[in-house]
Amino acid sequence: MILYDYILSPSCYKVRLMAALIGAPLELRPVDFHPGKEHLGEDLLALNPAGSIPILVDGDLILSESAAMLAYLAGQYAPDWLGEETATSRAMVQQWLAFAHRLTAALGGARLVEMLHGQGDLEALQTAGIAALRELEAALFKRRLDGGTWLVGESITIADVACFPYVALAPDGSISLDPYPSIRLWMRALRGQAGFVEMPGIHRRHELAPDPLTPAEGA
Amino acid sequence: MRLNASSPWIPLALSGDIPNGTVIPATLCSKPIAIWRSQSGQVNANGNRCPHRGMRLSHGFVRGETLSCIYHGWRFGQDGACQHIPAHPDVVPPASINCGPLQVAEQDGVIWVAEDQVESQPPRLDGLKPLRSLVFCAEPEAILTASGGTEVDLGVEATLAGTRICLLLQGQAPAETLCLVLVDQATSPKACAEISRALEGIRRRAEGETEKRGAA
Amino acid sequence: MIDAWYPVGLISGLTREGRETLLMEQPITVRAGKTGKPEVVTADGRSLPIVERFGHVWTSLGTPEKDLFTIPEADHPERVLVDVGVVRVKCSPLRAVENFLDIAHFPFVHTDILGAEPHTEVEKYDVKIREEEDEVWATKVKFFQPQAAKSAEEGITTEYMYRVPSPTSSVLYKTCPPRPGEWDVICLFVQPLTETLCDVWPWMALFDEDTSMTDLIHFQQLIFLQDRSILENQIPARLPLDPGMETPTRADLTSIAYRRWLKQHGYTYGAELVAQ
Numbered sequence: 001m002i003l004y005d006y007i008l009s010p011s012c013y014k015v016r017l018m019a020a021l022i023g024a025p026l027e028l029r030p031v032d033f034h035p036g037k038e039h040l041g042e043d044l045l046a047l048n049p050a051g052s053i054p055i056l057v058d059g060d061l062i063l064s065e066s067a068a069m070l071a072y073l074a075g076q077y078a079p080d081w082l083g084e085e086t087a088t089s090r091a092m093v094q095q096w097l098a099f100a101h102r103l104t105a106a107l108g109g110a111r112l113v114e115m116l117h118g119q120g121d122l123e124a125l126q127t128a129g130i131a132a133l134r135e136l137e138a139a140l141f142k143r144r145l146d147g148g149t150w151l152v153g154e155s156i157t158i159a160d161v162a163c164f165p166y167v168a169l170a171p172d173g174s175i176s177l178d179p180y181p182s183i184r185l186w187m188r189a190l191r192g193q194a195g196f197v198e199m200p201g202i203h204r205r206h207e208l209a210p211d212p213l214t215p216a217e218g219a
Numbered sequence: 220m221r222l223n224a225s226s227p228w229i230p231l232a233l234s235g236d237i238p239n240g241t242v243i244p245a246t247l248c249s250k251p252i253a254i255w256r257s258q259s260g261q262v263n264a265n266g267n268r269c270p271h272r273g274m275r276l277s278h279g280f281v282r283g284e285t286l287s288c289i290y291h292g293w294r295f296g297q298d299g300a301c302q303h304i305p306a307h308p309d310v311v312p313p314a315s316i317n318c319g320p321l322q323v324a325e326q327d328g329v330i331w332v333a334e335d336q337v338e339s340q341p342p343r344l345d346g347l348k349p350l351r352s353l354v355f356c357a358e359p360e361a362i363l364t365a366s367g368g369t370e371v372d373l374g375v376e377a378t379l380a381g382t383r384i385c386l387l388l389q390g391q392a393p394a395e396t397l398c399l400v401l402v403d404q405a406t407s408p409k410a411c412a413e414i415s416r417a418l419e420g421i422r423r424r425a426e427g428e429t430e431k432r433g434a435a
Numbered sequence: 436m437i438d439a440w441y442p443v444g445l446i447s448g449l450t451r452e453g454r455e456t457l458l459m460e461q462p463i464t465v466r467a468g469k470t471g472k473p474e475v476v477t478a479d480g481r482s483l484p485i486v487e488r489f490g491h492v493w494t495s496l497g498t499p500e501k502d503l504f505t506i507p508e509a510d511h512p513e514r515v516l517v518d519v520g521v522v523r524v525k526c527s528p529l530r531a532v533e534n535f536l537d538i539a540h541f542p543f544v545h546t547d548i549l550g551a552e553p554h555t556e557v558e559k560y561d562v563k564i565r566e567e568e569d570e571v572w573a574t575k576v577k578f579f580q581p582q583a584a585k586s587a588e589e590g591i592t593t594e595y596m597y598r599v600p601s602p603t604s605s606v607l608y609k610t611c612p613p614r615p616g617e618w619d620v621i622c623l624f625v626q627p628l629t630e631t632l633c634d635v636w637p638w639m640a641l642f643d644e645d646t647s648m649t650d651l652i653h654f655q656q657l658i659f660l661q662d663r664s665i666l667e668n669q670i671p672a673r674l675p676l677d678p679g680m681e682t683p684t685r686a687d688l689t690s691i692a693y694r695r696w697l698k699q700h701g702y703t704y705g706a707e708l709v710a711q
């Protein structure tokens with residue numbers, strides 16, 4: 001399985017993160033997105049006429065939507081991550097996958113403007129981003145009331161992975177995450193998952209590594 | 220205005236939002252601070268500026284009973300004193316280096332912070348339990364109006380979805396108010412969810428009001 | 436500082452219609468002129484002086500007394516020259532340079548790449564302001580790195596030299612695993628947009644035949660973006676030149692010298708002189 005990847009793209013990171021969390025093998029093929037605009041070159045347009053990355057290629061299968069890639073990876077290697085097989089659960093996962101597009105447009109749009117000289121109406125993007133974060137915060141608070149940690153059901157699903165990157169990187173677009181305690185706890189839980197990998201702008205939880213000042217047990 | 224009643228103790232967060240081993244940013248009288256809970260459960264508060272190079276300590280991490288800065292890993296104890304500088308592991312940091320510790324108290328599920336040394340305890344919140352905290356882009360007065368409640372010390376009391384609630388309000392910046400929501404102790408989980416949803420309505424109204432006033 | 440040279444764009448990225456940007460709050464347009472040569476003009480039509488060097492267009496709002504600095508090592512024909520592109524950062528241009536001069540953050544910010552606990556100790560190194568060249572230099576800087584460069588497979592102790600030849604530029608020389616005895620050159624060129632906003636143009640001249648250009652670009656972007664989230668969260672945003680504000684240690688000797696040099700020259704755009 002080959003992922004056409006860009007290290008700074010949150011959508012590419014979604015797929016790398018998913019693969020790392022479930023231990024799926026992934027071959028990375030770096031794309032010179034910035035400054036080279038390689039995604040708009042002939043070779044990559046032939047693969048994905050939309051001119052976007054990531055692109056996932058597995059044999060004859062070519063995917064250009066990150067949500068589909070998450071579903072494919074989970075389907076292949078970790079079906080539990082698709083959520084429970086009930087109508088409600090499946091619908092909720094779809095709901096959050098679609099919601100993730102709003103995060104991409106708003107938070108991702110603000111990030112491109114603030115960080116990589118992208119074009120767009122920054123204020124409108126930020127307003128839309130804050131509205132989406134508030135919705136997510138309310139939903140995650142509701143989950144906490146029910147004793148839950150994740151967006152859907154009892155365990156982590158592709159819905160969480162789909163929403164996490166753009167939310168965690170909201171500050172890149174000058175959108176503060178300070179006002180959202182439930183989002184903070186959810187991100188912390190995700191960053192604490194075995195196999196978690198970081199990307200620039202998202203720090204790992206250093207406290208999970210052994211403390212160099214505390215002698216190792218049994219030593 | 221009792222909304223702005225001066226109390227040495229400022230309610231800044233709900234206990235449940237800061238589990239063991241975590242740190243959060245907060246605002247004390249428009250000054251950025253960090254509130255953190257050690258691994259053993261002790262709550263601490265200090266300035267949010269690392270004395271080394273000014274990095275926000277709320278971006279740091281909690282190890283055991285210490286808070287570490289994310290930039291160069293300087294470690295601070297519960298008294299705010301710097302305990303360890305990773306670049307010089309064998310040096311004992313001078314006692315003068317600290318991150319500006321603040322007085323903090325945890326009571327009734329609310330974390331209170333005081334700028335100066337105070338003898339008193341924070342006010343009791345009898346019969347109430349914490350629900351959630353949210354930020355309004357509105358002034359406290361607009362929240363009072365939108366909630367249809369009455370003023371009490373540090374906030375508003377109102378009835379929402381048939382339940383007594385209390386909103387502790389703290390201005391953080393112009394037109395930005397932190398709201399800690401407490402509900403009657405007997406409130407069921409179902410009613411809590413309903414209140415949470417109704418609060419979003421209050422926020423929409425309060426912010427709509429603030430925007431209108433801003434435009435006028 | 437007005438008379439210093441500043442990077443304002445990639446030569447490879449020039450277009451006829453040009454790009455509008457800011458230099459110390461002044462709106463300017465950077466474009467390819469009729470002959471393809473770069474031009475920089477202010478909003479009121481004034482043409483600014485130009486130097487084309489290190490893959491970038493450099494200009495100045497004032498009258499530079501000196502030519503833009505050179506990096507003789509970078510001229511070696513076998514070096515790969517890498518335009519890393521631009522990243523905007525909401526911080527003081529001086530803070531961006533100071534961060535680049537710092538190694539003590541490697542284990543915490545570039546974890547498992549440029550540093551890792553428990554290898555956090557910064558050994559003594561030499562720093563001086565070279566009077567003749569009027570540059571800040573740090574030499575014999577050594578640090579343990581789990582993955583020192585794209586071409587390094589495992590951890591090694593890497594040696595560095597840091598150089599500040601102009602107020603918002605810094606050059607880093609680091610040992611080059613495939614070519615013992617040579618130095619890789621990694622630069623941070625900072626365009627001050629305002630006192631608290633900058634465009635950062637990293638640039639590299641490396642000995643590396645094996646790694647693809649894209650990988651080299653990504654490696655440097657990865658490293659710099661890890662710094663960005665730090666830089667946007669330092670308080671105050673402007674670099675304090677008042678010694679009481681922050682607490683340097685022996686590991687910060689380069690930063691101390693840089694700040695002293697800035698103060699000496701009155702390079703205070705992006706600095707805070709008096710504690711607020």
Ligand code: FES
Pocket residue numbers: 269270271272273274288289290291292293
């Ligand atoms: S800024 Fe906090 S440790 Fe350096």
Ligand SMILES: [Fe+2]
Pocket residue numbers: 534535540544545658661662
């Ligand atoms: Fe760095």
